[in-house]
Amino acid sequence: MTDLVFALSGGGPTGEEFAGYLARQGWTVIGEIPGRTSRWEPPAIAGHPGYSVLVPLDQRASDYPQLLASALQSVASVLGFSPDDAVRRILLERADVVSFEVQMESAPDGTIPLTDGRRLIMAGYDTLEAAALAQGIRRPYWRGRRPQRTVEFMERIRLGLPRLGSYVVPVVVPLSIAGTLERSIAGSGAPLALEGEDPYERSVTRTLATAVLAAKAAADESTAGDLRPFQDAVAAGVSANLCAALGSTRDVPSLEGMEVEVSWAQRSDVVAPGASVSISIPRPILSRFAEAAIYLGPKETDREELISGKIEHLDHAEGDQEGTIGIRASVDGISRMVWVELPLDDYHRAVRAHDENLDVVCRGTLVAYGPRRMLESLSVFVVQPTLSA
Amino acid sequence: MCMERFSVAHIAAIAANAGCGLTEERVDEDGIDLHLSRQGQHAFTSTPTIAIQLKSTTSWTESPTSIGYELRKRNYDLLRGGDYLVPRILAVLLMPRELDDWILYHPEMIALHHRVYWMSLVNAPESPNEYSVTVAIPKSQLLDTQGLVDLMNRVAPDGLRL
Numbered sequence: 001m002t003d004l005v006f007a008l009s010g011g012g013p014t015g016e017e018f019a020g021y022l023a024r025q026g027w028t029v030i031g032e033i034p035g036r037t038s039r040w041e042p043p044a045i046a047g048h049p050g051y052s053v054l055v056p057l058d059q060r061a062s063d064y065p066q067l068l069a070s071a072l073q074s075v076a077s078v079l080g081f082s083p084d085d086a087v088r089r090i091l092l093e094r095a096d097v098v099s100f101e102v103q104m105e106s107a108p109d110g111t112i113p114l115t116d117g118r119r120l121i122m123a124g125y126d127t128l129e130a131a132a133l134a135q136g137i138r139r140p141y142w143r144g145r146r147p148q149r150t151v152e153f154m155e156r157i158r159l160g161l162p163r164l165g166s167y168v169v170p171v172v173v174p175l176s177i178a179g180t181l182e183r184s185i186a187g188s189g190a191p192l193a194l195e196g197e198d199p200y201e202r203s204v205t206r207t208l209a210t211a212v213l214a215a216k217a218a219a220d221e222s223t224a225g226d227l228r229p230f231q232d233a234v235a236a237g238v239s240a241n242l243c244a245a246l247g248s249t250r251d252v253p254s255l256e257g258m259e260v261e262v263s264w265a266q267r268s269d270v271v272a273p274g275a276s277v278s279i280s281i282p283r284p285i286l287s288r289f290a291e292a293a294i295y296l297g298p299k300e301t302d303r304e305e306l307i308s309g310k311i312e313h314l315d316h317a318e319g320d321q322e323g324t325i326g327i328r329a330s331v332d333g334i335s336r337m338v339w340v341e342l343p344l345d346d347y348h349r350a351v352r353a354h355d356e357n358l359d360v361v362c363r364g365t366l367v368a369y370g371p372r373r374m375l376e377s378l379s380v381f382v383v384q385p386t387l388s389a
Numbered sequence: 390m391c392m393e394r395f396s397v398a399h400i401a402a403i404a405a406n407a408g409c410g411l412t413e414e415r416v417d418e419d420g421i422d423l424h425l426s427r428q429g430q431h432a433f434t435s436t437p438t439i440a441i442q443l444k445s446t447t448s449w450t451e452s453p454t455s456i457g458y459e460l461r462k463r464n465y466d467l468l469r470g471g472d473y474l475v476p477r478i479l480a481v482l483l484m485p486r487e488l489d490d491w492i493l494y495h496p497e498m499i500a501l502h503h504r505v506y507w508m509s510l511v512n513a514p515e516s517p518n519e520y521s522v523t524v525a526i527p528k529s530q531l532l533d534t535q536g537l538v539d540l541m542n543r544v545a546p547d548g549l550r551l
Contacts, residue, residue: 030428031436033546037474039426039436052410054426054438054475062471063440066419074412 013090015057015068021090022055022075024266036061048078093266094175096205097160100124101168101259102252112167116252121159124171126245127260129154131208134237135200137315137324137339140296141240141369144341144376147320153204175199175265202270209262209277211237212246216281219288230292231371240296240369247290250283257282298369305366307331307338307375308384311354316347323347327360331373339374340364346381359384395491396445396482397423399501400532407537420467424475427541437544440475441507442468445482455525456481456506465522468510476549478540479524480507480532505532507540509549 160170214236218229264272313326363380450457
C-alpha cells in the first residue's frame, strides 16, 4: 500500500478520475458528499452483491491518499487485477494511445530480435513526430531544426509496455486539460489548451490517423511509375517523413505487414472523434511508402538564387523561434510560391512587409521538395522600401 | 497478534449484526485498521462511513464514568485534528487476561468477552508527552450493535456530530 500511496501522490489518477472510470465501467453512485466522497457499487452483472467502495474526491483532506489507495486496491481485487494495473487503466483514460503492431513470426518466448525492435520503436517515434510537424503548414518534407512545440510534444509522449503475441509497441500520448496545467503521466507540465479546442496532443493523434489513412489510400491509387497521389495527400498530413517512418519497417525480415491503431482517451472534457482507428498496412504498401518517401523528399538543386516578390502567406506558432513565409516570385520564368523560414526578428519584419504590401528580396539555396520550392541557407532578407512618388 | 485478530472478529460480529460493511486495511500506516459503512439514508448523510483505530487491552483503569487507556502518542496524533474525509474514532476492546476466557461457550451460544468502547479525538489538544497519552473513554459510548447504529447516525458531511 505504501508504494501505491507514494505513486498516487506523484501524478497518479485522482479520485475524480477514478470515479469517472467507475462510471464508465457501469458502476453506480449509492451515496455521496458532494466534493468530498462518493460511494460506488458495481453493476449487478459483475457478481459482487453487497460490495461498495468509497472514493475520496477532496485532495486537500489528510486521509485522501490513503483512502484513494485503499479504494484502488479494493476495486482491483474485486475485478481481478493488480492495483498497478488499476492505476494504469485509469491513467490511460487521460491519454490517446497509438499502437504499432508488426505481423511477423516471433520466438516461442514472445521475443523478437533487438534490431527489429529498435526499427519498430524508431518507426513509432518518427511517425508521431511527422504528425506533430504537420500541425503547422503542411509540407511534403521536413528537415532541419524542429519547431519548439514539436520538440516539447516528443518529450512528453511515453513508451508503453510492449504486448506479447504479434509484437505491439504502444505510444502513450497524455492529453493536456483545457485551461489548466496538467500533471502528465510523466509528472511534467503540459501546455495550455484553449477552452473549447482539442488539446494539442489530440490534434497530433488525429492528424496521425488521418495521414496514415491518406497515405494508404495514396498507395492504393499510385503505381511504381506514378506517385502523384502522395503529393495530393500532403494536405492531409502525409510527408516524406511519415512515409519513411512507416516504410522503414519493411526492413524487418519476415515482416508480413503492420497495423497502426489509435485509441482515444475516454475523457468527459475532450470528445473522442468516434471509435478507435485501426489501419492495416500490408508489406507491399510499406514498400510503396518507402518509394513515396524518396518521391516527396528533398531534391537538392544546389542552386544559389535571388528572389523577390510579395509575401502572400505567413505562418508562426506561438512559442516558436521561427516563422515561415510564402513569397510569390518568378523562378525560371514561372510564377511560383517560394517558402522561406525566418528567425523571429525577420519574421516580424516580414509581417509588416505583408501588411504594407511591400516587396521583399531573399538570397539562399533553392531546394525543390516535389513541386514545392523552399529557399534555404538564407544569406539575405531585405524589405524593399516604399518608393515615394 | 492473537488479540488483534480477536478484536477484529469482535468488531466484525457487531458490524454484521448492525448491517454494516467492513473493510480491513492491510497495512496500518495511517493509524486506521478498519472502515465500517452502513447503506441507506441516516440522520445526516447517506451510506455513512467511519474509520476505526482498533486497540485491545487486558489492562485499563476505570472510573464510574470512563475507561482509562494508554494510547501511543503517534496513534493519538493520527486521530486528532486534521481534515479527514472519513470521521475517525478510537475503539478499545477490553479483554480478559486469560486466553481461555476470551470466548465463553454455552450449548446455545458463544459469548465474546468483554466489550468495546469508542471515542473521538478530533478536538483533543496537542499533548506534550513523548511516548503515550492516557485517554478517558466515556462508558456511555459502548460499541455494541445499537451503539454502532447510533454512531452511524452521528456521521455528517462535516464530520462526527458529538
